[in-house]
Amino acid sequence: MLASNDSTFSQLYWGLTGRTGSFRCTAYSDEGFLTRGYATTSFNPASQRAWQHSAAATSSPDQSDSALRREAELAASAPSKTKSDGTIGIRWYKHVGVEETEDSTFHVTLDGKRLPSPARRPLVLPTKELALAIAAEWEWQDKKSIRPFTMPLMKLASTATDLVPLQRNAIVDNLMKYFRTSDAVCVRDPGEGRLKRKQAEIWDPLLDWMQQELGVRPVTSGSIFGAEQPPEVVRTVQELLHRKSDFRLAAVDALASSAHSLVIALAVSRGHLGPRKALEAVRVEEDHQMEEWGLVEGGHDLDIADTKVRIAAPSLFLRLLDE
Numbered sequence: 001m002l003a004s005n006d007s008t009f010s011q012l013y014w015g016l017t018g019r020t021g022s023f024r025c026t027a028y029s030d031e032g033f034l035t036r037g038y039a040t041t042s043f044n045p046a047s048q049r050a051w052q053h054s055a056a057a058t059s060s061p062d063q064s065d066s067a068l069r070r071e072a073e074l075a076a077s078a079p080s081k082t083k084s085d086g087t088i089g090i091r092w093y094k095h096v097g098v099e100e101t102e103d104s105t106f107h108v109t110l111d112g113k114r115l116p117s118p119a120r121r122p123l124v125l126p127t128k129e130l131a132l133a134i135a136a137e138w139e140w141q142d143k144k145s146i147r148p149f150t151m152p153l154m155k156l157a158s159t160a161t162d163l164v165p166l167q168r169n170a171i172v173d174n175l176m177k178y179f180r181t182s183d184a185v186c187v188r189d190p191g192e193g194r195l196k197r198k199q200a201e202i203w204d205p206l207l208d209w210m211q212q213e214l215g216v217r218p219v220t221s222g223s224i225f226g227a228e229q230p231p232e233v234v235r236t237v238q239e240l241l242h243r244k245s246d247f248r249l250a251a252v253d254a255l256a257s258s259a260h261s262l263v264i265a266l267a268v269s270r271g272h273l274g275p276r277k278a279l280e281a282v283r284v285e286e287d288h289q290m291e292e293w294g295l296v297e298g299g300h301d302l303d304i305a306d307t308k309v310r311i312a313a314p315s316l317f318l319r320l321l322d323e
Contacts, residue, residue: 087145096139098131106131119162130320152313160250181226185263190222251314258310
């Protein structure tokens, strides 16, 4: 069992592992998605690479940037040992704990040893709430197997630790590349039908929020070439991304990738959108298709479940950073 007497843990544990449907974290209030579907919806297997390294790893001394880069690249490119059922091996530990350091940061411990990142760097977590949530993911692993696809918070923390410090500029450049012309919120249906009206109803308030929050409003377009953003909009958003911490940038990158929109990702990261409203904004066009043609079982329903997890996990990650 997890070595913690903090009552916060029981809330996080029961909600994250899906043993009940009544999970309510302070950050989530009534927006919680993390019920049983959380543990059964899998991520892309390609995103599970390098997890096998964390099993036998122990915390290592500080390394040079070049050495850290080699470790991160090696871990990221290592062939996956994931089995066909999505697991990577037996659970080798018995006890999960959370340890606070003198500088008020936190570590997850397995049998008393600090859990490292996949690249064998110290996994230093900024808040106790996030440490407890990640500890819950490790605690809930089956005795016979470890299932990376049920550990999205661990994945985000590992990304923030191993990859963001080494690829920060590339991550920001990639986000800006698509924001400049292809943000889903800014690319509208060229017609005058129900879809365009629905896009305006749900997406225009996000652009209004950006105007109020950041002082700039992205432009929209129905062109097949996308919506070219003005230089002042690009500059403001780019500066905002560069100011974000490694942990927050990792979450924003994950949200933008899942939502196909940096606008939605920023609205979630700054507390303007909760998971449910974010999901509604992400699925405007898909929901329109379902209204027009009906739901395809084994297609639309699985996509909705998968998108819920991909939006809910980084949303919760960001809220736990604020605790």
